[in-house]
Amino acid sequence: MQNVIEVKNVKKVYRLYNQPIDRLKESLSVKRKNYHKDFYALDDISFTVEKGQSVGIIGTNGSGKSTMLKIITGVLTPTDGEVKVNGKISALLELGAGFNMDYTGIENIYMNGTMMGFSKKEMDAKLPEILNFADIGDFVYQPVKSYSSGMFVRLAFALAINVEPEILIVDEALSVGDVFFQAKCYHRMDELRAKGTTILMVTHDMGSVMKYCDKVVLLNRGKRIAEGKPGEMVDLYKKILAGQYKQLEEMLDDTIDKQKQKAEENSELLKNSLGSSQETETKQLMKNEMTVNPNVNEYGNGKAEIYDFGILDEKGKLTNLVLKGEYFTIKERIRFNAHIEAPVFTYTLRDKKGNDLSGTNTMFESADVKPVDKGDEYEVSFRQKMNLQGGEYLISMSCTGFEQGKHTVYHRLYDLLNITVISNKNTVGVYDMESEVKLKRK
Numbered sequence: 080m081q082n083v084i085e086v087k088n089v090k091k092v093y094r095l096y097n098q099p100i101d102r103l104k105e106s107l108s109v110k111r112k113n114y115h116k117d118f119y120a121l122d123d124i125s126f127t128v129e130k131g132q133s134v135g136i137i138g139t140n141g142s143g144k145s146t147m148l149k150i151i152t153g154v155l156t157p158t159d160g161e162v163k164v165n166g167k168i169s170a171l172l173e174l175g176a177g178f179n180m181d182y183t184g185i186e187n188i189y190m191n192g193t194m195m196g197f198s199k200k201e202m203d204a205k206l207p208e209i210l211n212f213a214d215i216g217d218f219v220y221q222p223v224k225s226y227s228s229g230m231f232v233r234l235a236f237a238l239a240i241n242v243e244p245e246i247l248i249v250d251e252a253l254s255v256g257d258v259f260f261q262a263k264c265y266h267r268m269d270e271l272r273a274k275g276t277t278i279l280m281v282t283h284d285m286g287s288v289m290k291y292c293d294k295v296v297l298l299n300r301g302k303r304i305a306e307g308k309p310g311e312m313v314d315l316y317k318k319i320l321a322g323q324y325k326q327l328e329e330m331l332d333d334t335i336d337k338q339k340q341k342a343e344e345n346s347e348l349l350k351n352s353l354g355s356s357q358e359t360e361t362k363q364l365m366k367n368e369m370t371v372n373p374n375v376n377e378y379g380n381g382k383a384e385i386y387d388f389g390i391l392d393e394k395g396k397l398t399n400l401v402l403k404g405e406y407f408t409i410k411e412r413i414r415f416n417a418h419i420e421a422p423v424f425t426y427t428l429r430d431k432k433g434n435d436l437s438g439t440n441t442m443f444e445s446a447d448v449k450p451v452d453k454g455d456e457y458e459v460s461f462r463q464k465m466n467l468q469g470g471e472y473l474i475s476m477s478c479t480g481f482e483q484g485k486h487t488v489y490h491r492l493y494d495l496l497n498i499t500v501i502s503n504k505n506t507v508g509v510y511d512m513e514s515e516v517k518l519k520r521k
Contacts, residue, residue: 081165083246083277084128084151089160091121091146091301120146122301123160130166133278135288135309137316138298144281147298148250151279166277167196169244171236184219184226184234191238205241212263213237233260240267247271249280285313285400286469290503313501317398320370365389365410368397369496372473376493382419383478383489387412390474390498401465403502403511409461413478413490415451420480422448422489424459427475428467429494436467436509440479466511469502 094115096102101114108114121143128134136144149155151162152170177194178187188209192202210219213233215226223231240247268291272278282288288295288309295312297304299319305312364387389397393405401407409426427438439461441448448457477491506512 080129080131082127083130083164083166084279085163086124086126086147086151087161087163089121089124089147089150089157089162090119091143091150091155092158093118093120119301121150121157124298124301124303125160126296126303126306128277128279130277131275133272133280133291133293135292135295135312136279136281136298137283137285137288137295137312138304139319141300142298143301144298145250148248148279148281152248164246166245168246168248169195169239169242170248171239171250178223178231178235180224181222183222184213184215187223187234188219188238192242195242197242205243209237209241212241212267229260236260236264240264240271244271244276246277246279249278249282251282285316285501286503288313289501313400314394314396317392317396317400320399365397365412370399371496372494375495377491378493379478379488379490381490382415382417383422384414384416385411385476385478385490385492386414388476388492388495390496399497400499400501403465403467403469403500403504406462406464408463409474409476410458411476411478412458413456415455415457416453418450418452419489420450420482422451422457422478422480424448424457425477425479426461428498429473429475430509431471431473436472438475465500466513467500468505468509468511469500472498472500474498 094102095118096105096115105112105114124143124147126134136147138144146155148170150157151164152168177191179190182190185206188206189199189202192205193199197205213219213230213236215230215233218226218230219234223234226234268278272291278291280287280291292309294306295309296306297312297315304319305315366388369389388409388411390399390401391408391410392398392401393407411424411426413422413424415422423440423442425438425440428436430436441459446459451457473494474496475491475493476495478489479491480487480489506514
């Protein structure tokens with residue numbers, strides 16, 4: 080296949096000065112003394128994009144994703160390395176960045192079309208489709224400085240994806256506008272893919288990555304970590320989010336299969352070594368690999384302590400990200416500081432507004448715990464299928480019970496962990512009923 084984008088050993092270095100006067104001092108220094116520090120926004124990045132391929136670039140904030148797209152589109156010049164592009168690019172970076180605020184919508188459409196290399200006759204033919212997609216009515220004849228942010232986004236997006244680009248470059252643009260406009264944009268993306276348009280996209284939406292991308296490039300702190308199939312790269316990205324970057328670095332020279340094997344071995348070692356000593360326990364607690372709420376609401380009478388906890392995905396990896404439709408496990412480890420007749424272990428899953436969405440406990444599940452004494456420890460695992468829609472949720476945990484008929488909280492951790500559900504198909508509401516649809520023509 081023909082490569083339409085080739086990125087070779089690209090570096091982008093910025094000089095950082097502690098104060099503005101340092102820049103002048105450096106320029107006037109006879110001995111050429113440096114007053115700056117080099118910041119590598121991109122450090123020796125290489126990858127290719129084949130014709131008709133959909134490629135995603137993912138990574139945490141500050142990884143250099145947007146900088147890379149700006150270099151490819153010519154907005155920025157690399158400090159070193161080169162980029163070759165073979166095809167007509169339409170870029171959705173900063174929407175409407177090329178618009179003249181004093182021009183009308185129509186005038187901006189023709190001006191940007193000319194900049195893309197289209198003749199007036201060609202833009203005349205494309206105009207009805209652009210206006211129909213933007214759907215902003217007679218405002219197209221008004222200066223764009225009078226537009227609302229929503230109208231501005233609609234026009235910019237409509238122009239970018241209706242000029243039949245050979246290469247479409249998208250930077251988080253699919254997250255703008257209302258839900259109806261986003262649906263229209265996604266539909267148009269599907270049409271472009273079907274026509275063989277090459278797509279290069281940056282997004283934090285792992286559902287879009289899984290749905291649209293044939294290949295994914297993973298960046299972190301300006302460096303290319305790996306590239307490969309979407310599922311494999313999302314797994315590695317989850318490791319970075321879970322603060323396991325040092326472990327990831329150790330695996331970079333291995334294949335994806337070796338990475339998985341090593342992760343499984345490490346997971347088994349973790350299970351076997353927990354509790355061998357207090358020092359080892361501190362280093363290998365599950366919670367150390369999780370994103371934990373720093374302002375968790377914690378209370379109870381202290382007769383029990385939830386000293387460790389974690390979320391494990393279907394492959395047994397500790398993570399705050401779970402794929403919709405897959406099984407995941409919530410684990411709690413509890414240490415008892417007093418005799419308790421019948422402790423109950425619980426978890427609750429809430430939305431960001433505090434509404435209870437789901438949850439259970441050992442009493443509901445008929446997994447009764449026998450009387451415990453001071454020094455006893457238990458581990459409880461709640462395994463279930465993730466059927467919530469894609470989005471952000473919160474998990475609370477507790478150890479409770481009943482003393483003299485009164486409900487008693489021994490230890491509760493409220494809104495302890497966040498859990499991000501990644502989905503490439505959301506239905507109505509918060510819960511997917513997993514409907515089976517059959518059609519019969521009569």
